[in-house]
Amino acid sequence: MKHLSPRHTLAALIASLAVSACGGDEREPQIRALRLLGSASLPTGTLYDGVEFGGISGLDLAxxxxxxxxxxxxxxERGTPRFYNLSLDYESGKPVEVKINRQLHMLRPDGAKFPASARTVDPESIRRARNGNLYWSSEGNWSSDAAQLHQPFLREMTTDGKFVREFSVPAMYLYRDNATTGARSNKVFEALTVAADDGTVYIANEDALAQDGPLTTVAAGSVVRVTAMDSASGNAKAQYAYRLPPIPVDAPPGAAFGPDNGLSELLSIGKNRFIAVERAFALGVGNTIRLIETEITASTTNVLSVPSLTGASYTAMGRKLLLEMPITYQGVxxxxxESITWGRTLANGNRTLVLAADNNFTAQTQANQFIVLEVLAD
Structure with missing residues (x-):
């Protein structure tokens, strides 16, 4: 696959923009183009209530x-696992401003906070439920030591962090041996979204489960599973394959580690329609982002009962490129x-999308970045 170049222009990007996505529900107008409205960054090391702010892996409009x-x-690492309430102020022609309003903690079923001194969860995504509560996902913690192994999960909590319930995620997502079957370490529930039409909760792993084939490389893509979870029963009701393309950027020779690519988030934009965020990174090169319109159609195969996708026959979810964002996009x-959400509606009536970055708490090279895109609709 051709590597991305920072020399792409907005005109070239918009020319490749798919025009068949819809936002919010089926009555929404179709997206004609996306326009960069602005961006803002809070520096790594920013403190709130004495705790370092950062690692934003999920974002949703309240x-x-x-x-x-x-x-x-x-x-x-840096404190007790936590979530935040933020304000983002933006309008066409004005700077984007970010304000931290509150810091809260996700609570365990017994009402206690998760420990600040040990890895027991890996929070990755957060979405507002139709009943006003919040869903959140964890990649857990892989370890060959059973005492240190914590399984990934999908849970519901109140807006002040109190545990409500845990969903029954399919067993194929659980850690087994991190080699031949089950989830791979740190490659599980990055993506989470809620369907606007019926409240179905969708979760997906970041890169292939061990039984579904190799991880994505520069030479070859991989496949992940998008699971529809029934919001009433908490059980899986269907599952679909989503194909990840090869990694679009390569690390230079001698890099400390190789490049990667993953499904970092999903956003529902209508019945069975989503925007997928594909995030790639190569050390010494940078990050590239693709926004993909993906859809579950009548021909998409339900693979919930398929134990391994390796060699299996199935029809994956559809893919249409919405926006390809190279290493430097419009000067940013x-x-x-790792995050995408619908933002507020502008004074001109156009909707917005907000993207957010996980800074990995790396002060030398990363920041807490927020990017706002204006939706130009037909």
Whole structure:
């Protein structure tokens, strides 16, 4: 696959923009183009209530126009696992401003906080439920030591962090041996979204489960599973394959580690329609982002009962390129984008999308980045 170049222009990007996505529900107008409205960054090291802010891996618009954001600080690093309420202020022609309003903690079923001194969860995504509560996902913690192994999960909590329930995620997502079957370490529930039409909760792994084939490389893509979870029963009701393309950027010779690519988030934009965020990174090169319209159609295969996708016959979810964002997009050097949400409606009536980056708490090279895109609709 051809490597991305920072020399792409907005005109070239818009020329490749798919025009068949819809936003919010089926009555929404179709997206004609996306326009960069602005961006803002809070520097790594920013403190709130004495705790370092960062690791934003999930973002969702709250009912009051503020935003829920979740940090992937696992515990045993910089503090107790936590989430935030933020305000984002923006309008066409004005700077984007970000304000931290509150810091809260996700609570365990017994009402206690997750420990600050040990890795027990890896929070990755957060979404508002139709009943006003919040859903959140964890990649857990892989370890060959059973005492240190914590399984990934999908849970519901109140807006002040109190545990409500845990969903029954398919067993194929659980850690087994991190080699031949089950989830791979740190490659599980990055993506989470809620369907606007019926409240179905969708979760997906970041890169291939061990039984579904190799991880994505520069030479070859991989496949992940998008699971529809029934919001009433908490059980899986269907599952679909989503194909990840090869990694679009390569690390230079001698890099400390190789490049990667993953499905970092999903956003529902209508019945069975989503925007997928594909986030790639190569050390010494940078991040590239693709926004993909993906859809479950009548011909998409339900693979919930398929134990391994390797060699299996199935029809994957459809893919259409919405926007390809190279390493530097319209003068903005992209960071580790892991979140997408609908933003507020502008004074001109256009809707917005907000992207957010996980800074990995790396002060030398990363920041807490927020990017706002204006939706130009037909």
């Amino acid at each position: 009912a009051d126009g503020s935003y829920w954001a979740i940090s992937d600080d696992r515990g045993g 050097k992209l960071d580790n984008i």
